[in-house]
Amino acid sequence: MAKQRSQSSAQTDTAQEYVVARLHPHARTLFLPSLGAIAVAVAYGLAFGVLPEEWMRFAALAAAAVLLVFGWLLPVAVWRSHRMTVTTRRVIIQHGLLRRTRSEIPFTRVHDVTLRSNIIQTMFASGDVHLGTGAERDVVMRNVPRAALVQAAITELVDRSAGGTARQRRENAR
Numbered sequence: 387m388a389k390q391r392s393q394s395s396a397q398t399d400t401a402q403e404y405v406v407a408r409l410h411p412h413a414r415t416l417f418l419p420s421l422g423a424i425a426v427a428v429a430y431g432l433a434f435g436v437l438p439e440e441w442m443r444f445a446a447l448a449a450a451a452v453l454l455v456f457g458w459l460l461p462v463a464v465w466r467s468h469r470m471t472v473t474t475r476r477v478i479i480q481h482g483l484l485r486r487t488r489s490e491i492p493f494t495r496v497h498d499v500t501l502r503s504n505i506i507q508t509m510f511a512s513g514d515v516h517l518g519t520g521a522e523r524d525v526v527m528r529n530v531p532r533a534a535l536v537q538a539a540i541t542e543l544v545d546r547s548a549g550g551t552a553r554q555r556r557e558n559a560r
Contacts, residue, residue, distance in 0.1 A: 402474075406539060409470040411529035412512040416465055423458035426450050470527050472536070474543060477517060479527060493540075493547035495519045501537040515540065 430450040437443050468481040476492045498518030507513045513533030516524040517540070530536050 407472045412531045419461040
């Protein structure tokens with residue numbers, strides 16, 4: 387009886403899906419918009435002190451508000467709307483403000499996990515994680531923070547989901 391319970395609990399553990407990581411693109415993408423927001427605030431402060439007429443100050447305030455909305459608030463909203471979720475069974479990529487796009491890639495379809503990063507991404511330990519599915523194009527997780535760790539975790543999850551056969555397929559492909 388005890389053996390049956392342990393087997394059934396093992397089967398339910400593999401049947402359940404757990405979230406391993408929830409990610410946004412690296413926050414360094416918000417550096418320039420934040421720098422621009424600071425510049426707009428400083429410029430408005432200087433303009434407020436220099437402009438003699440009330441309507442000019444109001445026009446400067448309106449211009450600063452428009453610049454802040456399009457130069458800072460919109461990039462932050464776009465950054466927040468881009469989500470990457472790694473579970474024990476799949477990778478889910480969601481993006482878009484007005485038109486949402488959601489892609490789900492089960493680990494059973496993934497045969498290759500590659501990390502690519504340019505010089506700036508390397509300085510910030512981020513990068514692009516490419517999931518090879520055998521289709522025309524790889525599925526790409528762009529600007530992933532701690533990309534090497536994410537790549538290692540996904541590789542381990544792919545191997546675990548395929549029962550170790552994914553590693554053998556990769557080695558045979560080389």
